[in-house]
Amino acid sequence: xxxxxGRMEARELLGLMxxxxxxxxxxxxxxxxxxxxRETIASASPLADAVWALQGLGITPLLIAGTDAQQxxxxxxxxxxxxxxxxxxTEPESGSDVASVKTSxxxxxxxxxxxxxxxxxxxxxxxxxxxxxASTDPDKGSxxxxxxxxxxxxxxxxxxGAQVMSAPHPLGELAFEECRIPADHLVGEEGRGFMLAMATxxxxxPTVGAAACGMAERAVREALxxxxxxxxxGKPLAEFQLIQEKxxxxxxxxxxxxxxxYRAAFEKDKGQERISVEAAMAKAYATEAAxxxxxxxxxxxxxxxVMAEHIVDLLYRSVRALRIYEGTTEIQHLIxxxxxxxxxxxxxxxx
Numbered sequence: 394x395x396x397x398x399g400r401m402e403a404r405e406l407l408g409l410m411x412x413x414x415x416x417x418x419x420x421x422x423x424x425x426x427x428x429x430x431r432e433t434i435a436s437a438s439p440l441a442d443a444v445w446a447l448q449g450l451g452i453t454p455l456l457i458a459g460t461d462a463q464q465x466x467x468x469x470x471x472x473x474x475x476x477x478x479x480x481x482x483t484e485p486e487s488g489s490d491v492a493s494v495k496t497s498x499x500x501x502x503x504x505x506x507x508x509x510x511x512x513x514x515x516x517x518x519x520x521x522x523x524x525x526x527a528s529t530d531p532d533k534g535s536x537x538x539x540x541x542x543x544x545x546x547x548x549x550x551x552x553x554g555a556q557v558m559s560a561p562h563p564l565g566e567l568a569f570e571e572c573r574i575p576a577d578h579l580v581g582e583e584g585r586g587f588m589l590a591m592a593t594x595x596x597x598x599p600t601v602g603a604a605a606c607g608m609a610e611r612a613v614r615e616a617l618x619x620x621x622x623x624x625x626x627g628k629p630l631a632e633f634q635l636i637q638e639k640x641x642x643x644x645x646x647x648x649x650x651x652x653x654x655y656r657a658a659f660e661k662d663k664g665q666e667r668i669s670v671e672a673a674m675a676k677a678y679a680t681e682a683a684x685x686x687x688x689x690x691x692x693x694x695x696x697x698x699v700m701a702e703h704i705v706d707l708l709y710r711s712v713r714a715l716r717i718y719e720g721t722t723e724i725q726h727l728i729x730x731x732x733x734x735x736x737x738x739x740x741x742x743x744x
Contacts (some may be wrong), residue, residue: 411474
């Protein structure tokens with residue numbers, strides 16, 4: 394079973410990357426370092442990239458809003474690769490519309506009781522803990538959303554099955570059936586879950602763009618190498634202007650992607666509180682550009698580019714999800730445009 398093998402490999406990669414200190418930029422809140430780390434990992438292995446990214450999603454909410462005890466017991470070991478985290482927000486009826494989350498959490502004495510169903514949850518079934526977003530006040534919409542730390546062995550939490558993607562990725566469903574957790578497992582303040590989720594995504598979206606850059610860079614490298622070695626009509630493919638045009642365009646798009654990604658990271662690292670627009674631009678452009686770059690690499694490699702054992706084929710299957718998770722391209726465009734409209738209105742009001 395390739396999915397089960399991928400899950401086992403994911404746990405192994407987690408420990409190896411933890412021992413190598415590859416999660417240190419997350420703990421240090423060093424976004425440029427995190428982007429450089431993720432770009433390098435993604436260029437080498439899409440599965441390792443997924444493992445790194447998903448761990449970041451599980452750790453970051455605790456670093457932003459967790460108590461000292463939560464950080465010591467869960468975030469610290471996770472940064473060392475000793476514990477695997479998960480980020481559980483998506484539901485069958487709630488994707489981009491985060492405010493429509495149906496999973497509920499109700500206070501019962503010194504416990505919270507969670508009921509609901511999550512899917513497309515990364516690390517589902519293999520994580521040691523999950524950051525779960527549930528509604529504590531349905532009448533308030535997004536302002537009634539709260540975050541909880543749910544240990545994998547919590548009473549009433551059930552792994553409801555794997556969801557197999559076209560590229561290796563530990564994904565699955567979680568069922569919460571009268572799931573009880575201690576009251577002190579609330580992460581941050583009650584009703585502040587939506588803001589915590591958005592702050593987490595703000596922090597990590599540039600790294601999605603960095604992963605796209607890593608995958609695109611590997612595709613450019615593979616395409617260039619192939620075009621220098623492959624002979625057609627008596628000369629290497631690299632000597633044909635049509636191939637040169639493709640390679641040049643690929644390199645330009647990759648360079649532009651990197652500039653957007655590292656600009657967003659730089660703004661955050663120098664102290665800008667929110668980088669919603671910069672992060673949205675970086676994720677939207679870099680992931681879309683990577684899709685185009687890798688597609689061109691497939692075209693340059695021809696039949697070799699669609700062989701399942703070739704890295705370019707794996708990149709082609711892996712990059713597609715980057716345009717969807719942590720906010721679709723369309724959502725990123727709306728974030729950018731929303732700020733543009735707000736700024737324009739403010740200027741008009743100021744005269």
